[in-house]
Amino acid sequence: MRPAGGRSRVGGQAGDGPSREGGRTADAPRRDGPSRDGRPSKGALRDGRPSGGPLREGVRGRDGAGRPSRPGERPIRPGERPLRPGERPVRGRDGDGPPRRSPAGPGGPPRRPGPPPRPAVLRLGSPRRRINIALMAMAVVLSLFAGRLVQLQGLNSKTFQAKAADQRVTPEVLPAKRGSITDVNGNELAVTADAREIYLDPKEVKETQRDLIATTLSAELGKPKDGIAAKLAQVDKRYLVVARDVDPLVARKIMGMGFRGVGSKPTYRRLYPGGTLAGGLVGFVGDDGFGLEGLEQAYNKTLAGQDGQQSIEIGRGGERIPMTRSTRVAPVPGRDLRLTIDRYIQWAAYEAIAKQVKAVGARSGSVIVMDVKTGQILAMANAPEVDLRNWQATRAEDRGNKAAAEVFEPGSTNKVITAAAALEAGVVAPSTLFTVPDNIQCADKVLRDAHPHPTEQMTFAQILEESSNVGTIMAGTKITDQRLHNMFTAFGFGAKSGGGIPSEEAGLLPDWQEWSGSQRCTIMYGQGISVTALQMASVYQTIANGGVRLTPTIVAGTTDEKGQLVPAAAPKQTRVISELTARQLAGMLEKAVAGADGTGGAAAIEGYRVAGKTGTAMRYDQKCGGYCGYTATFVGFTPAEAPRLMALAVIQDPKKDHYGGTIAAPVFQEVMTFALKTKKIPPTGSTSLLR
Structure with missing residues (x-):
């Protein structure tokens, strides 16, 4: 139905x-089960239909x-109810899933409440997309790493290998042993000995150990504790030197204490066995091992040698990496320097000048002893002298070699040059008579002798014997200014000697065309011209050597790479005056010592004939802006008939006396007597050269 x-x-x-x-x-109403009367309802399945x-x-x-x-209708899914009358299928937002029922149309029965709504579910996107993005990012990162590896290991591998090696390799300087300085007999004046350098690595020192380390090092090294503590506080530093020139035994004791951050490095130290002996001449070295004064500075390249170098690879803890590369260039030791100085004569010269400088309250003094026949300097002493074992305690102005560096007006010792020029020109002879007053007019000035005296007849020999300024001017006016200037130049004035003497000065020799009216007269007796003690000593060596000037030398030779002595080249020889003139001057100078009216009697030596000349000159001082004080000098040689040795003594700014004959001549006498005995030069008698 x-x-x-x-x-x-x-x-x-x-x-x-x-x-x-x-x-x-x-x-x-929908009936899915049996009807009320027990019969199946419409739509129920019967026999599967x-x-x-x-x-x-x-x-x-x-x-x-x-x-x-x-066709065109959607099948009913399992668990889904059919549409009610008036309902339309309603899709979800995404158009998927079972349809929702629309409410009943107007006039329809009320809708039965359905089940509670399901909670919203977050639906994730597809995982394949996320995986693809992650893979792409990883590919980019890995490509960057790969490119960097190619750059490091391929393109720039050698550069980075070199940098890495530089970080591991520690270069170390191997100091060369400095050559020794010895006297003419091989006695050491300066020598190099093994030493240690104590240093700190503050970064390795524990804070609790700082005070103990500072206290210990201060006591062992004699250094201020505050200074050591300040270095320990610099924890950003890895190498700070505490002390150099440390005795190896002291360094061994310190290292035996096992302090972490305290190290010792092998090095050398310079020792001066003589202390003040030839201090200004020998000089000294600084903390860096380079010469700062004297021969140490002048011959630094010869003495220093050449440092070596060693490179090893070390690990982070400072230990050497086994089986790694290492390079070593051995140091080349310096060569020894042998001087012409005789240690014993040098000692006598220093003792004599130091004693006299103190006795007369002088500012300074110098002594030079020279071998007449060789030009070799046997002694070059200064007072005050620098103590090479503690040179920092000596004033800077007293550290140098004053005998070659200090310039002064020579005074009457310069008269021999005027006499030599006049004798060489043939205008005078030793026996030539002069009528000599005690003063003379020269241009706009009146010049006088040191002591007033009546006008008297004097031979040229007597003029030099009594050191008359007026008589010297009268003889000097017989020659031209140019001829006199040429004689000064021939004797070495106005130029360095050329012998390699450290700290040497050239002095001052004005050109003859620039001499003023009075200066041409004062220069004749040693005022208005400046020389060094070395230059004046060379003048008297020339006269004693028969008129032949030898370049003063201080270095006898150096050792070669095998330690064998290589003698220095022979000094240059220059004839300045004739042998006759030299002999005449020697006789006149002998009268200045042995004569009854001579000014150098205090220089006489028993059993020897001594020729020499005194000098007393006003001293120019820059500090006072003019002439302040005096310079006292005596220079001579012996034996006069066959000269072997010459010596000079100069004293600057004496306070208790100022004449060369009274304060400088005794120094000459003492030093020359000792030198004659040391060189075993026998007495020769007392017969004068002038008869």
Whole structure:
């Protein structure tokens, strides 16, 4: 039996009649089970088939079984109820899933409340996209790493290998042993000995150990504790020197204490066994091992040698890496320097000048002893003299070699040059008579002798013997200024000697065309011209050597790489005056010592004939801006008939006396007597050269 109202299409409007889909009308309640009377209801399955007549093709049962739905209609999914009359299928937002039912149309029965809404579920995107993005990022990163590796290990590998090696390799300087300085007999004046350098690595020192280390090092090294503590506080530094020239035994004791951060490095130290002996001449070295004064500075390249170098690879802890590369260039030791100085004569010269400087309250003094026949300097002493064992305690102005560096006006010792020029010109002879007053007019000035005296007849020999300024001027005016200037130049004035003497000065010799009216007269007796003690000693060596000047020398030779002595080249020889003139001057100078009226009687030596000349000159001082004080000098040689040795003594700014004959001549006498004995030169008698 068909229900009234005709057929209802699937998805039709409410009130159009019963729906064929589901087998029930919109008004009748849905019955999925047996009816009230126990009979199956319409739509119930019987023998596996739906009741109520055969189903049309395309319509399934409530459980989705049966024939397929009509064309264009969606099949009912399992667990899904059929549409009620008046409902439309409603899709979800994403157009997927089971349709939602629209509410009943107007006039329809109220909608039965459905099940509670399901919670919203967050649907994740496809994981394949995320994986692809991650893979791309990893590929980019890995490509950067790969490119950097190619750069480091391929393109720039050698550069970075070199830098890494530089960080591991520690270069170390191997100091060369400095050569010794000895006297003419090989006695050491300066020598190099093994030493240690104590240093700190503050970064390795524990804070609790700083005070103990500072206290210990201060006591062992004699250094201020505060200074050591200040270095220990510099924890950003890795190498700070505490002390150099440390005795190896002291260094061994310190290292035996096991302080972490305290190290010892092998080095050398310079020792001066003589202390003040030839201090200004020998000089000294600084903390860096380079010569700062005297021969140490002048011959630094010869003495210093050449440092070596060693490179080793070390690890982070400072230990050497085994089986790694290492290079070593051995140091080349310096060469020894042998002087012409005789240690014993040098000692006597220093003792004599130091004693006299103190006795007369002088500012300074110098002594030079020279071998007449060789030009070799046997002694060059100064007072005060620098103590090479503690040169820092000596004033800077007293550290140098004054005998070659200090310039002064020579005074009467310069008269021999005027006499030599006059004798060489043939205008005078030793016996030439002069009428000599005690003063003379020279241009705009009146010049006088040291002592007033009546006008008297004097031979030229007597003029030199009594050191008359006026008589010397009278003889000097017989020659031209140019000829006199040439004689000064020939004797070495106005230039360095050329013998390599450290700290040597050239002095001052004005050009003869620049001499003023009075200066041409004062220069004749040693005022208005400046020389050094070395230059004046060379003048008297020339006279004693028969008129032949030898370049003064201080270095006898140096050792070669095998330690063998290589003698220095022979000194240059220059004839300055004739042998006759030299002999005449020697006789006149002997009268100045042995004569009854001579000014140098205090220089006489028993059993020897001594020739020499005194000098007393006003001293120019820059501090007072003019002439302040005096310079007292005596210079001579012996034996006069066959000279072997010459000596000079000069005393600057004496306070208790100022004449060369009274304060400088005794120094000459003492030093020359000792030198004659040391050189074993026998007495020769006392017969004068002048008869």
